[in-house]
Amino acid sequence: MSDTWPLNVDAKSPNDPVFVGIGEIPSGKYPQRTFIGDLTKVAILALKDAGMVPRDVDTILLIPCLHGFTDQADLVFSRMVEELGLAGHAKASFMIHSGGSTSDNAVRAASGLIASGHARTVLVLQCERWGSADVMEMINSLSKNGIPGEWELPTGVQFNAIGGLITQRYMASTGSTPAEMASVCVALRDWAQLNPNAMYRGKKLTVEQVLASRMASDPLHVMECPMLADGAAAFVMTSAENAKKRGLDTTVRVAGSGGCVSHYSIGQENDLAALGWATAAKRAYAQSGWGPKDAQFGEIYDSYAAVTTIAVEGFGICEPGEGARWFAAGNASPGGKFPCNTNGGLLSAGHTGVGGGTALLVEGVRQLLGRAESERQIKNAQRCIIGGSGGSYMDAQVLLLERTGKGGAK
Amino acid sequence: MTPPIVADFRAGLIRGELLVQKCNSCGKFNMYPRYACPHCQSESLGWQKASGKGVLHSFTILRLGPPEGFENELPYALGVVKLDEGVQLLGRLVPDADGEWKSYKCDERVEFAPMSAEHAEKRPCAWFKHAKT
Numbered sequence: 001m002s003d004t005w006p007l008n009v010d011a012k013s014p015n016d017p018v019f020v021g022i023g024e025i026p027s028g029k030y031p032q033r034t035f036i037g038d039l040t041k042v043a044i045l046a047l048k049d050a051g052m053v054p055r056d057v058d059t060i061l062l063i064p065c066l067h068g069f070t071d072q073a074d075l076v077f078s079r080m081v082e083e084l085g086l087a088g089h090a091k092a093s094f095m096i097h098s099g100g101s102t103s104d105n106a107v108r109a110a111s112g113l114i115a116s117g118h119a120r121t122v123l124v125l126q127c128e129r130w131g132s133a134d135v136m137e138m139i140n141s142l143s144k145n146g147i148p149g150e151w152e153l154p155t156g157v158q159f160n161a162i163g164g165l166i167t168q169r170y171m172a173s174t175g176s177t178p179a180e181m182a183s184v185c186v187a188l189r190d191w192a193q194l195n196p197n198a199m200y201r202g203k204k205l206t207v208e209q210v211l212a213s214r215m216a217s218d219p220l221h222v223m224e225c226p227m228l229a230d231g232a233a234a235f236v237m238t239s240a241e242n243a244k245k246r247g248l249d250t251t252v253r254v255a256g257s258g259g260c261v262s263h264y265s266i267g268q269e270n271d272l273a274a275l276g277w278a279t280a281a282k283r284a285y286a287q288s289g290w291g292p293k294d295a296q297f298g299e300i301y302d303s304y305a306a307v308t309t310i311a312v313e314g315f316g317i318c319e320p321g322e323g324a325r326w327f328a329a330g331n332a333s334p335g336g337k338f339p340c341n342t343n344g345g346l347l348s349a350g351h352t353g354v355g356g357g358t359a360l361l362v363e364g365v366r367q368l369l370g371r372a373e374s375e376r377q378i379k380n381a382q383r384c385i386i387g388g389s390g391g392s393y394m395d396a397q398v399l400l401l402e403r404t405g406k407g408g409a410k
Numbered sequence: 411m412t413p414p415i416v417a418d419f420r421a422g423l424i425r426g427e428l429l430v431q432k433c434n435s436c437g438k439f440n441m442y443p444r445y446a447c448p449h450c451q452s453e454s455l456g457w458q459k460a461s462g463k464g465v466l467h468s469f470t471i472l473r474l475g476p477p478e479g480f481e482n483e484l485p486y487a488l489g490v491v492k493l494d495e496g497v498q499l500l501g502r503l504v505p506d507a508d509g510e511w512k513s514y515k516c517d518e519r520v521e522f523a524p525m526s527a528e529h530a531e532k533r534p535c536a537w538f539k540h541a542k543t
Binding site for chain 1: 413415416419442443467468469470471472473474475476477478480483486488490498499500501502511515516517533534535
């Protein structure tokens with residue numbers, strides 16, 4: 001039996017699910033901002049971007065926060081319905097959660113609801129307060145959750161060690177050098193200089209600086225590890241028919257998706273230099289009918305450089321084993337032939353927990369809609385490859401997005 | 411209460427043995443141990459003492475930001491080991507004489523290094539060292 005199948009909708013279907021609006025606020029350390037205030041802000045930004053008001057939304061999907069249980073409970077129990085004035089009007093409000101790949105799965109869920117008719121317009125909301133949370137509490141939370149307590153917690157493993165295990169294997173398999181690995185972080189930092197929402201805008205980075213920083217978890221240097229940040233993002237999806245009715249000529253549709261859940265425990269990943277990326281991409285390409293040569297750019301999960309270099313190889317964007325050297329040659333940087341992580345990624349826009357993937361997704365949609373700041377906007381952005389991953393890189397999720405209509409950046 | 415599946419594995423470590431779960435129905439090894447065999451769904455599961463020998467798939471040396479309670483153990487090395495039995499696990503690596511791990515490389519042979527009962531009780535995980543050819 002084949003493990004791929006076509007979508008039930010295409011670009012001509014009235015109920016084809018499409019993105020029509022995005023909203024985001026800057027990532028970084030913002031202790032004066034509030035969780036509900038930020039969520040409200042990005043909700044309104046995304047709706048305005050779509051030419052909508054809250055009453056146009058029938059379903060809210062919540063992307064979880066990791067900074068605290070109480071705020072998460074507010075999301076689960078529909079606080080945002082009340083905050084947005086949708087009490088009695090909203091059909092449903094619920095949470096989707098698969099860690100860093102949540103946004104990809106939220107797109108799948110929203111698409112399914114819209115294509116089937118269970119929803120018409122879905123608002124997806126995300127906010128994280130990691131940057132303002134107690135650092136030790138967050139380290140402990142990340143070291144205890146999502147790691148098998150019976151079998152791996154006694155080893156003392158934590159998130160940077162997981163990044164170190166993947167990076168070591170990747171470097172051993174490909175012969176990539178420390179400088180080549182560091183160049184990935186530098187490429188992302190270069191993009192962050194062009195993104196007003198990025199945590200590290202205004203702070204340039206060099207390969208020498210990365211290599212001179214202390215070892216966190218060999219072979220990972222401190223400056224190759226993500227910085228926890230506050231951040232919030234939102235997007236709106238509706239049916240193609242509804243978008244058309246509302247005069248929204250330029251939208252972004254999901255041409256296909258593919259996924260591969262390759263492990264739960266880091267000690268159970270069969271090949272730490274492969275993860276699930278290649279399998280996920282193969283499935284996505286089979287569904288969409290287009291591949292890496294048809295896309296102009298990518299927005300791929302990057303909490304550690306190796307996670308992304310493995311992905312660009314698995315996606316067929318570059319030759320196998322050449323991901324880090326491909327980045328080092330400037331291919332993914334501003335002005336490069338296949339821009340990647342044009343918002344600066346998690347490593348330079350800020351690691352907003354589950355929101356890191358959401359920010360990349362929103363950036364992909366923004367570029368396709370032609371709404372990035374002019375110096376960052378990719379010319380003639382028609383198709384984008386989105387990559388997400390959750391937990392200990394337990395899964396690889398690929399969304400293939402394409403612009404519809406004549407708008408966008410020329 | 412520590413579930414028997416965990417208690418049995420840890421008792422092995424305290425005795426100086428690395429146990430892998432073996433399905434009584436299909437004979438396949440499971441690691442980490444499961445509540446039903448992922449191969450045949452049987453709930454009749456037992457243990458076998460592993461050869462302890464395998465290949466180091468990857469490793470890292472944690473130097474900063476350990477989980478609470480591990481502060482006094484820094485730096486320490488973690489490794490993913492693929493056992494000859496065809497299953498794999500995350501464990502710790504025994505340092506070289508200089509307290510570092512410079513001699514370790516991916517894909518090299520390693521073997522289980524039993525710790526004292528006291529140590530295994532405190533940190534119930536498997537340790538590995540270079541295999542004696």
